[in-house]
Amino acid sequence: MINSSEFSEQTFRQQALKDGITHISTGVAVIKDNKILMVRRQSNDYLGGVYELPGGGVDDGETIIDGAIRELKEETGLDVSRIITTFPGFDYSTNKKPHVRQINLLVETKPAPVTLSSEHDDFIWIDESNLSGLNMTDSMTKCLIEALRKIKLAISS
Numbered sequence: 153m154i155n156s157s158e159f160s161e162q163t164f165r166q167q168a169l170k171d172g173i174t175h176i177s178t179g180v181a182v183i184k185d186n187k188i189l190m191v192r193r194q195s196n197d198y199l200g201g202v203y204e205l206p207g208g209g210v211d212d213g214e215t216i217i218d219g220a221i222r223e224l225k226e227e228t229g230l231d232v233s234r235i236i237t238t239f240p241g242f243d244y245s246t247n248k249k250p251h252v253r254q255i256n257l258l259v260e261t262k263p264a265p266v267t268l269s270s271e272h273d274d275f276i277w278i279d280e281s282n283l284s285g286l287n288m289t290d291s292m293t294k295c296l297i298e299a300l301r302k303i304k305l306a307i308s309s
Contacts, residue, residue, distance in 0.1 A: 178220035179205035179256040181299040187277035229267030242291040
């Protein structure tokens with residue numbers, strides 16, 4: 153799965169606590185044919201119409217990786233077959249959660265069609281050729297650029 157020297161949940165959580173973070177969330181970059189799956193939030197939801205990585209909040213008592221796997225399954229119907237690596241996320245706030253830190257995972261999934269939950273109304277597979285012009289936050293754009301860089305590194309090694 154993930155090299156333990158690359159990601160320490162304990163270290164991540166300790167730093168988040170030290171930084172005043174109250175909630176942990178995940179983003180899951182699913183790779184297929186060197187592209188990444190993005191899902192679009194329902195128009196009547198928070199950040200409606202914006203594309204994002206599938207993912208969401210880590211529940212109390214749940215590991216970050218278990219939370220990411222659960223969220224991906226809930227939002228897309230996909231099952232993780234391999235976690236390749238983690239990559240930086242970002243801090244954000246919502247009306248209900250004022251201090252959230254997101255960590256992202258780069259994964260492969262078992263072959264299956266994407267089945268969206270009611271949280272999302274569309275999905276797209278992206279790479280560098282269709283990244284610009286996609287409606288997403290600046291923080292998410294930066295995350296995707298990093299994910300695409302990690303894919304290139306994995307391919308070249």
